[in-house]
Amino acid sequence: MQRRQFLAAAAATALAGCQDTPRTLAGGFTGIDLARGHQLRDLLKTGQLPAPAVVRRTQVLIAGGGVAGLAAARALRLAGVDDFALLELEDEAGGNSRGGVVNGIACPLGAHYLPVPGDDAHEVQDLLEELGLRKRQAGRWQYEERHLCHSPQERLFFQGGWQEGLLPVQGVGASTLAQYRRFSQQVQALGKAARFTMPMLKGFEKNKPLAPVHQALDAMIFDDWLAREGLDDPHLRWYLDYSCRDDYGAGTARVSAWAGIHYFASRHGFHAPGDAAPEEREAVLTWPEGNGWLTRRLAEPLRAGGQLRTGCSVLRIAEGRRGVEVDAFNHATGNVERWQAQRCVVALPVFVAARVVQQAPAFLREAARRLQWAPWLVANIHIDAPLQDRPGAAPAWDNVLYQDANPGGLGYVDAGHQRLEPGALLAGPTVLSYYQALGDLPQGRDQLATLPWTHWAQAALATLAVPHPDLAHRASRVDITRYGHAMAIPVPGQLAFLSQIGLQRFTGKRKQLSNGERNRWLPTPATARLAFAHADWSGYSVFEEAFTRGHAAGLAVLT
Numbered sequence: 001m002q003r004r005q006f007l008a009a010a011a012a013t014a015l016a017g018c019q020d021t022p023r024t025l026a027g028g029f030t031g032i033d034l035a036r037g038h039q040l041r042d043l044l045k046t047g048q049l050p051a052p053a054v055v056r057r058t059q060v061l062i063a064g065g066g067v068a069g070l071a072a073a074r075a076l077r078l079a080g081v082d083d084f085a086l087l088e089l090e091d092e093a094g095g096n097s098r099g100g101v102v103n104g105i106a107c108p109l110g111a112h113y114l115p116v117p118g119d120d121a122h123e124v125q126d127l128l129e130e131l132g133l134r135k136r137q138a139g140r141w142q143y144e145e146r147h148l149c150h151s152p153q154e155r156l157f158f159q160g161g162w163q164e165g166l167l168p169v170q171g172v173g174a175s176t177l178a179q180y181r182r183f184s185q186q187v188q189a190l191g192k193a194a195r196f197t198m199p200m201l202k203g204f205e206k207n208k209p210l211a212p213v214h215q216a217l218d219a220m221i222f223d224d225w226l227a228r229e230g231l232d233d234p235h236l237r238w239y240l241d242y243s244c245r246d247d248y249g250a251g252t253a254r255v256s257a258w259a260g261i262h263y264f265a266s267r268h269g270f271h272a273p274g275d276a277a278p279e280e281r282e283a284v285l286t287w288p289e290g291n292g293w294l295t296r297r298l299a300e301p302l303r304a305g306g307q308l309r310t311g312c313s314v315l316r317i318a319e320g321r322r323g324v325e326v327d328a329f330n331h332a333t334g335n336v337e338r339w340q341a342q343r344c345v346v347a348l349p350v351f352v353a354a355r356v357v358q359q360a361p362a363f364l365r366e367a368a369r370r371l372q373w374a375p376w377l378v379a380n381i382h383i384d385a386p387l388q389d390r391p392g393a394a395p396a397w398d399n400v401l402y403q404d405a406n407p408g409g410l411g412y413v414d415a416g417h418q419r420l421e422p423g424a425l426l427a428g429p430t431v432l433s434y435y436q437a438l439g440d441l442p443q444g445r446d447q448l449a450t451l452p453w454t455h456w457a458q459a460a461l462a463t464l465a466v467p468h469p470d471l472a473h474r475a476s477r478v479d480i481t482r483y484g485h486a487m488a489i490p491v492p493g494q495l496a497f498l499s500q501i502g503l504q505r506f507t508g509k510r511k512q513l514s515n516g517e518r519n520r521w522l523p524t525p526a527t528a529r530l531a532f533a534h535a536d537w538s539g540y541s542v543f544e545e546a547f548t549r550g551h552a553a554g555l556a557v558l559t
């Protein structure tokens with residue numbers, strides 16, 4: 001039986017036998033410890049930190065254990081440096097790319113996929129090789145089938161039914177298709193006129209200003225650019241708005257035209273129906289626990305080597321002539337611990353770094369003043385039986401609603417999608433991870449901080465009940481993960497500002513690491529003893545940006 005038929009049959013069988021018993025919903029807030037972050041903010045506001053109970057020494061201190069901090073640690077290890085410590089506020093490293101468990105089922109708490117990286121992201125390619133996900137076979141690079149997203153990858157709930165893919169095509173008119181083609185041609189032409197690289201810092205060169213194409217696109221709102229080009233089709237505009245919310249946390253009315261084009265031009269382009277899609281480049285790697293699979297593997301050697309210190313909030317980073325002093329609050333002991341290091345990688349979000357770095361450099365203060373962050377939430381919904389489904393395309397890994405009643409709603413991914421056991425596909429219990437980007441919602445952050453978990457859980461269940469009318473009867477638990485400052489929004493003018501930071505320190509020298517990587521120095525925001533690494537420095541947040549920034553900062557502190 002084809003996988004698709006099997007899914008439909010499994011759902012029908014289960015529905016025939018199920019009782020429509022209303023459920024009492026279990027759940028709560030999980031993942032990020034907002035109280036810890038706020039405790040830190042309050043401690044910093046008083047300006048009076050408790051005296052340190054202990055003083056420790058290390059060569060390099062890494063503040064923050066998200067993808068960037070973990071990548072910096074890996075770069076140090078590969079360069080043969082073991083004398084370092086990584087301090088992370090939460091009880092587990094990984095930041096926005098952590099995995100969780102609901103009723104025994106692994107699911108993402110934040111980031112859930114990594115597109116197969118292009119050649120500009122060779123640091124990420126090297127990591128994937130190291131983890132056995134990328135291998136050269138018969139002269140060609142192959143990705144581990146087990147972790148490439150299985151088919152069907154995505155579907156859209158559009159006009160009462162499911163269609164394959166996320167671009168609205170079912171029943172759309174000739175004028176819509178014509179605008180799809182025109183946008184596709186525009187992306188191609190702009191991609192030829194200037195380099196759109198992922199990670200973006202690979203496109204910048206010392207002493208060279210931004211390309212005129214980038215400058216012009218960066219100066220305007222994406223919506224205005226689309227209007228100028230006469231691209232006003234509602235289906236095209238919906239798709240572009242969805243894409244921007246998905247990668248940037250805010251839609252086309254907020255992000256720059258550079259960001260809107262970069263989304264497509266830096267990865268797989270934009271493919272109008274009928275275009276030959278280069279399938280390999282559109283492939284994504286995913287795991288039940290999302291990118292938590294990657295961050296756990298990055299953290300493992302640090303845990304084994306004793307360098308990872310979780311539950312430690314960095315309160316103060318003071319750069320002196322002879323070294324760096326870092327004070328951190330240990331949440332387990334209730335003590336402040338002082339670290340003395342020769343150098344420090346500040347892998348913290350920019351707004352946190354600006355608070356804790358003493359006499360912060362001008363570029364850090366300016367970045368904290370300019371950047372705007374989108375709040376996000378993830379609702380992990382445990383269901384114990386298959387869901388009733390509307391007609392059309394079969395259940396996919398990513399399932400998006402054209403009309404989502406929740407502001408910023410981005411649909412759900414199924415944590416059970418990659419299962420291999422026969423009969424396991426959506427037939428048994430699974431977790432649906434529903435995403436909501438709140439960057440366009442006024443007061444979104446305040447609402448996240450104040451509304452109860454039941455508000456977000458009920459809103460997610462209500463919107464998903466349109467394609468799955470029996471969801472409320474199948475859902476046994478909903479866990480909500482909140483991110484107050486999930487990701488920087490690439491607003492107009494940001495590229496021009498961020499692209500110049502760090503270039504003055506860019507030497508272009510090569511550095512050989514123990515795994516033989518083809519490394520060279522990358523432009524890194526830095527002072528004499530501090531190197532800054534976080535996706536914020538790219539102005540938008542994806543794995544490739546965070547990882548490359550961390551890798552570059554790890555190399556920068558070795559000078």
Ligand SMILES: Cc1cc2nc3c(=O)[nH]c(=O)nc-3n(C[C@H](O)[C@H](O)[C@H](O)COP(=O)(O)OP(=O)(O)OC[C@H]3O[C@@H](n4cnc5c(N)ncnc54)[C@H](O)[C@@H]3O)c2cc1C
Pocket residue numbers: 040063064065066067068069087088089090093094095096097109110111112113114291312313314315347348349352376377378483486487533534535536541542543544546
């Ligand atoms: C809901 C959501 C979904 C996403 N989905 C994807 C996806 O599918 N694919 C993708 O590529 N990207 C995705 N992203 C983007 C994601 O942010 C990046 O991929 C990446 O994880 C960012 O890593 P980072 O190290 O730059 O930042 P962060 O993850 O923000 O890491 C910063 C770390 O610093 C720690 N910290 C903060 N303050 C302190 C302190 N005072 N002391 C010590 N530690 C501190 C934090 O706890 C955190 O661990 C998603 C993001 C969110 C929020």
